[in-house]
Amino acid sequence: MKEKVQVFGRFLSSMVMPNIGAFIAWGLIAALFIKTGWLPNEQLAQLVDPMSQYLLPLLIAYTGGKLTGGSRGGVMAAIATMGVVVATDVPMFLGAMIMGPFAGWVIKKFDALVEGHIKAGFEMLINNFSVGILGGILAILSYYVFAPAMLAATGAMAAGVQFFVNHSILPLASLFIEPAKVLFLNNAINHGILTPLGLQQVQEAGKSIFFLMESNPGPGLGILLAYCLAGKGSARDTAPGAIIIHFFGGIHEIYFPYVLMNPVLLLAVMGGGAAGVFTFNLLGAGLVGPASPGSILAIMAMVPKSGGYLGVLAGVAVAAVVSFAIALPLLKIFGKDENLEDAIAKKDAMKAAAKGETAPVLSPDTDVSAIRHIVFACDAGMGSSAMGATVLSKKLNAAGRDDICVEHASVSDIxxxxxxxxxxxxxxxxxxxxxxxAELVLITNFMNAPEYDVLAARLSQIDTPADREAASICPETKAAHNASEILPLNSIQTGCAPDDKEAVIRRAGQMLVDSGCVDADYIPAMIKREESFATHIGNGIAIPHGVEEAKAKIKRTGLSVQLFPDGTPWGDVTVKVVIGIAGAGDDHLDILANIATKLAAPEAVDALMDKTPEALQIFFTQA
Known part of the structure; x- marks a missing residue:
């Protein structure tokens, strides 16, 4: 169940997160230039509605279509989604999230159906007309069929809210309001239901709680604060900026994608919303008019002159606290690395695993005799890639392809x-x-990936020795040979008891600090690296090291070693050897290559547990 929630959430987020910049641009323009904004400007305010009505839904639809049907699927999705966009008066984000992937799936199925049946010379004609005709058909269907269905769903949600209002159980209305908001139906709920009710209540009582039920920024604030502490990847990095736009700018749409990527967080916003409404009702809070946008500043400006600030602030604070308290543990349980690229890769890996497939190692059409340069890439290009490159290089040499240069690099700088x-x-x-x-070879184990053997076997299939050219020259590295400087005895710990992963990483970093290899600021960089990409490389080995930006904190090359005879938890796996790494320049690469060679077999890792610190010092530093 957990995996299904994650896959579903990541698919939704993979449609929205690539376009988060467009959401921010729209939010800033709205916060600044609408009539109630910071710098009201009638001309520039005209950008707001077209962006929310057309630009954002079409961007989401294109991204969803591309995910399921490639570039042709993206174009098809944009065409099809125009039908539902034009047929409704509210921004149809939810419609885009459904029509986009569906349109991409349709063109993908069509392409599979006609594959191999198109006569030579007619490919471009068929490709263009198929997208145009099928896209046009879907646009018409979405206008006449899908759009009315979406409006009916909106009406059902509105009826649900009205039920709670009529029965005076307002806190429970959040069970409808908060999910409706996250599905981008906030304007329909706010302006279509709550504002008319609020205006009527103001005439009778001088203020209304209805103006606070949808505009309360507390639930969204709690979600974003939880991501600041427990989120990972791009979701955590963008959460602080989203807080400013959401809480002070009043653009609540900015936090909706963060809930969509982990739909279980709907429980948090519903709980926060209900707690906020309960507090507003308990303290008699209300506004004299709608707060639009839902900024805390706009809300406070609508508090009656007779007072009531405390009740309003209390309701917002309670909603934020409750939402945060529910979201934090849920995010730790259900949340994974929310880096978009990683989310897409994991989704595709899960799909392949479900079908019993493995990642393709090499295209059968590849001219293996022409292969001269292979690059092993990892997140920073400093640790696991160097070790993996060594293992792969030895297998290629054994297969007779010593003419291939195997380099290592950061995945961002191949x-x-x-x-x-x-x-x-x-x-x-x-x-x-x-x-x-380049062609990609995808692995999950840096030390013993079966793909290495398959790749070596494929690359060894050359007809004659004459097909091989002179060996390529790979960049050489110079090893530092002073064992006591690279790995002093006080940087080796044997017989370690299992411990929390972060505590183990901090010890590894502290030993590097104590030996004069790095500044103390290198330790947080090691934690950050682990949060963004796990440093377990297989065979029960982990090599924690800093992010690429932390190289300035390295004084000289050094290692630290911790051995865990009974293993220690490392995410979803157990490791026995933890090697902290600080690499100045390329000095450490020979060392890592040596380690990779010596620890290529699992039994070699077990054999380390009986060695003395002096023997370990020689083992890890000498070829």
Missing amino acids: PSHAQIVVTHQDLRERAAHSAPQ
Whole structure:
């Protein structure tokens, strides 16, 4: 169940998160230039409605269509979604999230149906007309069929809210209001239901709680604060900026994608919303008019002159606290790395696993005799890629392909001459973007990936020795040979008891600090690296090291070693050897290559547990 929730949430977020910049642009323009904004401007305010009505839904639809049907699916999705966009007066984000992937799926199925049946010379004609005709049909269907269905769904949600209002159980109305908001139906709920009710109540009582039920920024604030603490990847990095736009700018749409990527967080916003309404009702809070946008500043401006600020602030605060308290543990349980590229890669990996497939190792059409440059890429290009490159290079040499240069690099800086890129499956999208000219070999185990043997076997299939050219020259590295400087005895700990992963990483970093290899600021960089990409490389080995930006904190090359005879938890796996790494320049690469060679077999890892610190010092630093 957990995996299904994650896959569903990540698919939704994969449609929205690539376009988060457009949401921010729209939010800033709205917050600044609408009539109640910071810098009201009638001309620039005209950008707001077209952006929300057309631009954002079409961007979401294109992205969803591209995910399911490639570039043709994206175009098809944009065409089809125009039907539902034009047929309604409210921004049809939800419609885009449904029509986009569906349109991409339709064109994908069509392409599979006609594959191999198109006569030569007619490919472009069929490709263009198929998207145009099928897209046009879907646009008409979405106008006449899908749009009315979406409006009916909106009406059902509105009826649900009205039920709670009529029966005086307002806090429970949040069970409808908050999910409706996240599905981008906030304007329909606010302006179509709550504002008319509020205006009527103001005439009778001088203020109304209805103006606070949808505009309360507390639930969204709690979600974003939880992401600041427990989120990962791009979701955590963008959450602080989203808080400002959401809480002070009043653009609540900015936090909706964060809920969509983990739909279980709907429980948090519903709980926060209900707690806020309960508090407003308890303290008699209300506004004299609608707060639009739902900024805390706009809300406070609508508090009656007779007072009531405390009740309003209390309701917002309670909603934020409750939402945060529910979201934080849910995010820790259900949340994974929300880096978009990684989310897409994981989704595709899960799909392949469900079908019993493995990632393709090499295209059968590849001219293996022409392969000269292979790049092993990892997140930073400093640790696991160097070790993996060594293992792969030895297998290629054994297969008779010593003419192939195997380099290592950061996944963001793959050299242009790379013909094949070997990388972890979670880095697939980033590698494809960095090296579009290269074929990708995807692995999950840096030390013992079965793909190494398959790749070596494929590359060894050359007809004659004459097909091989002179060996390529790979960049050479110079090893530092002073064992006591690289790995002093006080940086080796044996017989360690299992411990929390972060505590183990901090010890690894502290030993590097104590030996004079790094500044103390390198330790948080090691934690950050682990949060963005796990450093377990297989065979029960982990090699924690800092993010690429932390290289300035390295004084000289050094290692630290911790051995866990009974293993220690490392995410979803157990490791026995933890090697902290600080690499100045390329000095550490020979050392890592040596370690990779010596620990290529699992039994070699077990054999380390009986060695003395002196023997370990020699083992890890000498070839």
